[in-house]
Amino acid sequence: MNALQMAVADGMTITRRNVLKIKRAPDLLGGAIILPIVFVLLFAYVFGSMIDLPGMSYQEYMIPGIFVQTIVTSAQITGYTLTLDLQKGIFDRFRTLPMAPSAVLTGQTSSDVVMNAASVVAMTLVGLAVGWRIHSEPHRAVLGFLLLLLFAYAFSWVTATVALALRKPEVFNNIATIVSMPLVFLSNAYVDSTRLPGPLRAVAEWNPVSTVIQAARELFGNTNAAMPVPGAWPLQHAVPAALLWSALLLAVFVPLAIRLYKRAVSQ
Amino acid sequence: MPPAIMAEGLVKKYGDVVALDGMDLSVPEGTVFGLLGPNGAGKTTAVRILTTLLKPDSGRATVAGFDVVADARRLRSHIGASGQYAAVDDHLTGAENLEMVGRLYHLGVKRSRQRARELLERFDLTEAGDRPVQGYSGGMRRRLDLAGALVAAPPVLFLDEPTTGLDPRARMSLWDVISELVADGTTVLLTTQYLEEADRLARAIAVVDHGRVIALGTADELKDQVGGDRIELTMTSAADLHTVRSALAPLAVGDMRADAATFQLTIPVSDGTASLTAALGHLAAEHVVVRDAGLRRPTLDEVFLTLTEHRTGEPVMTKEPTR
Numbered sequence: 001m002n003a004l005q006m007a008v009a010d011g012m013t014i015t016r017r018n019v020l021k022i023k024r025a026p027d028l029l030g031g032a033i034i035l036p037i038v039f040v041l042l043f044a045y046v047f048g049s050m051i052d053l054p055g056m057s058y059q060e061y062m063i064p065g066i067f068v069q070t071i072v073t074s075a076q077i078t079g080y081t082l083t084l085d086l087q088k089g090i091f092d093r094f095r096t097l098p099m100a101p102s103a104v105l106t107g108q109t110s111s112d113v114v115m116n117a118a119s120v121v122a123m124t125l126v127g128l129a130v131g132w133r134i135h136s137e138p139h140r141a142v143l144g145f146l147l148l149l150l151f152a153y154a155f156s157w158v159t160a161t162v163a164l165a166l167r168k169p170e171v172f173n174n175i176a177t178i179v180s181m182p183l184v185f186l187s188n189a190y191v192d193s194t195r196l197p198g199p200l201r202a203v204a205e206w207n208p209v210s211t212v213i214q215a216a217r218e219l220f221g222n223t224n225a226a227m228p229v230p231g232a233w234p235l236q237h238a239v240p241a242a243l244l245w246s247a248l249l250l251a252v253f254v255p256l257a258i259r260l261y262k263r264a265v266s267q
Numbered sequence: 268m269p270p271a272i273m274a275e276g277l278v279k280k281y282g283d284v285v286a287l288d289g290m291d292l293s294v295p296e297g298t299v300f301g302l303l304g305p306n307g308a309g310k311t312t313a314v315r316i317l318t319t320l321l322k323p324d325s326g327r328a329t330v331a332g333f334d335v336v337a338d339a340r341r342l343r344s345h346i347g348a349s350g351q352y353a354a355v356d357d358h359l360t361g362a363e364n365l366e367m368v369g370r371l372y373h374l375g376v377k378r379s380r381q382r383a384r385e386l387l388e389r390f391d392l393t394e395a396g397d398r399p400v401q402g403y404s405g406g407m408r409r410r411l412d413l414a415g416a417l418v419a420a421p422p423v424l425f426l427d428e429p430t431t432g433l434d435p436r437a438r439m440s441l442w443d444v445i446s447e448l449v450a451d452g453t454t455v456l457l458t459t460q461y462l463e464e465a466d467r468l469a470r471a472i473a474v475v476d477h478g479r480v481i482a483l484g485t486a487d488e489l490k491d492q493v494g495g496d497r498i499e500l501t502m503t504s505a506a507d508l509h510t511v512r513s514a515l516a517p518l519a520v521g522d523m524r525a526d527a528a529t530f531q532l533t534i535p536v537s538d539g540t541a542s543l544t545a546a547l548g549h550l551a552a553e554h555v556v557v558r559d560a561g562l563r564r565p566t567l568d569e570v571f572l573t574l575t576e577h578r579t580g581e582p583v584m585t586k587e588p589t590r
């Protein structure tokens with residue numbers, strides 16, 4: 001087996017381990033499936049009945065936002081699991097084995113994609129039930145889902161990096177919440193960014209979360225001529241910009257996470 | 268034949284704490300080597316370096332012919348390790364834990380599954396094998412962790428306090444497993460707090476203190492090193508223990524030990540039978556009632572205490588009985 005084959009095989013073994021863990025741990029499963037469903041229902045019925053958008057239903061507008069919000073918040077699970085494993089010394093066992101060291105992280109982030117896929121399916125079904133519709137051709141819709149999962153994968157590496165830098169589960173959870181809230185709410189997820197005051201508007205329009213949401217809206221056909229896209233470049237070119245963001249996050253955070261992993265386990 | 272495990276001048280510091288202070292080890296292939304030492308002596312640190320988990324600050328070590336730093340990647344296919352604290356996955360079943368380890372040793376899916384079943388059986392976990400580890404007792408986890416070290420049937424095994432937390436039956440069955448493995452040519456390095464275990468299993472024992480090997484040899488050699496016979500007297504009261512202790516002090520060639528709970532006095536002497544006769548004569552003259560009297564060789568516990576107390580400067584268990 002060459003190094004690459006080994007890295008892939010070991011990554012799959014660790015992925016399998018994590019998926020089994022998710023299946024058996026009700027708290028992880030609840031975070032991945034139940035919570036997103038509750039979100040869809042709450043937003044659809046509570047805000048959906050109060051907020052009027054020109055030319056489209058609020059459900060259509062907000063479902064892609066909920067998709068991305070769920071991705072951002074459930075990436076926290078990646079980090080949390082890593083900090084717990086660090087504490088329990090499980091990585092010591094791994095590191096005495098002739099496995100590819102990268103597999104611990106690739107396996108963790110890949111199992112998160114599996115988890116994210118499950119929660120996107122759940123949200124899609126509930127979304128369709130409360131009135132969300134896909135208006136684009138099937139291949140664009142498929143692209144939309146793939147883009148969401150790609151961003152989810154990239155974002156897992158971001159939280160993995162933060163987790164490996166902080167190491168303590170409680171500290172990580174607090175910091176991750178503090179960071180992810182503004183990331184989600186200072187975006188176009190639930191509000192029209194053009195109605196935000198100047199500086200906040202700039203932040204919201206250049207926020208990668210907004211880019212991915214806008215790209216998803218375009219790919220699912222949840223846009224409307226009565227709601228023009230703001231002029232910021234990433235929103236005007238949302239699909240390529242979302243791909244760029246994902247690539248950039250991967251390019252920066254994959255090596256960083258691996259470096260921090262090595263540091264974290266060698267003490 | 269080159270030694271299966273070799274270490275030269277290993278040094279490891281944690282800030283100001285010197286965990287290893289120039290440790291040398293040499294373990295011939297197909298033998299059991301015991302590392303003994305008080306808490307904090309550096310046993311775990313040594314094991315972590317030899318299993319590639321830590322890099323030494325200086326010194327070098329090879330295991331199965333591979334350098335633990337430069338050849339760490341290749342070395343890992345040749346060792347099995349079980350750390351001081353069981354590292355098993357709570358949400359996976361016992362079988363899944365072992366299968367995962369097998370896959371990570373690249374044994375293939377089928378062989379991994381087969382090995383998992385064999386080892387569950389060997390460690391008396393067959394029944395629990397399909398339950399998540401979350402519901403295992405401490406000793407069961409420990410056994411599963413040990414089984415993990417054996418998955419690839421590696422030629423060199425490192426076991427850090429393998430029998431801590433095991434019940435007597437599990438402990439003896441692990442001893443049997445180790446004996447079988449060694450008979451088949453496996454080399455085992457184990458650390459332990461149970462001197463009986465070292466006495467029974469290990470061909471060579473290294474006593475470690477403050478990060479150095481302070482004594483090395485077979486159990487017998489270590490006992491000789493600590494000196495000759497002991498007189499053991501059991502009194503009927505603490506008061507007697509106290510008087511006898513002072514009365515017989517001239518016979519002792521080292522620190523006497525008095526156990527206030529059992530009224531037992533242990534006196535290291537130079538000429539066994541003559542000293543015993545003298546002691547009993549003295550006690551008869553003083554009309555002290557002795558419940559039990561005898562002469563015996565030092566135990567490994569005494570070797571351990573004697574060797575390690577001089578260096579720490581804290582005499583252990585030689586205090587006056589307190590009341």
Ligand SMILES: Nc1ncnc2c1ncn2[C@@H]1O[C@H](COP(=O)(O)OP(=O)(O)OP(=O)(O)O)[C@@H](O)[C@H]1O
Nearest residue numbers: 267281284286304305306307308309310311312313
């Ligand atoms: N990660 C660490 N950070 C700081 N100090 C450490 C660390 N690991 C070990 N030490 C110190 O190094 C010394 C040796 O520790 P080690 O764990 O090797 O002892 P040990 O012989 O295994 O003890 P025990 O019998 O209690 O398991 C101790 O003084 C310990 O405090």
Ligand SMILES: [Mg+2]
Nearest residue numbers: 310311312351
């Ligand atoms: Mg230890």
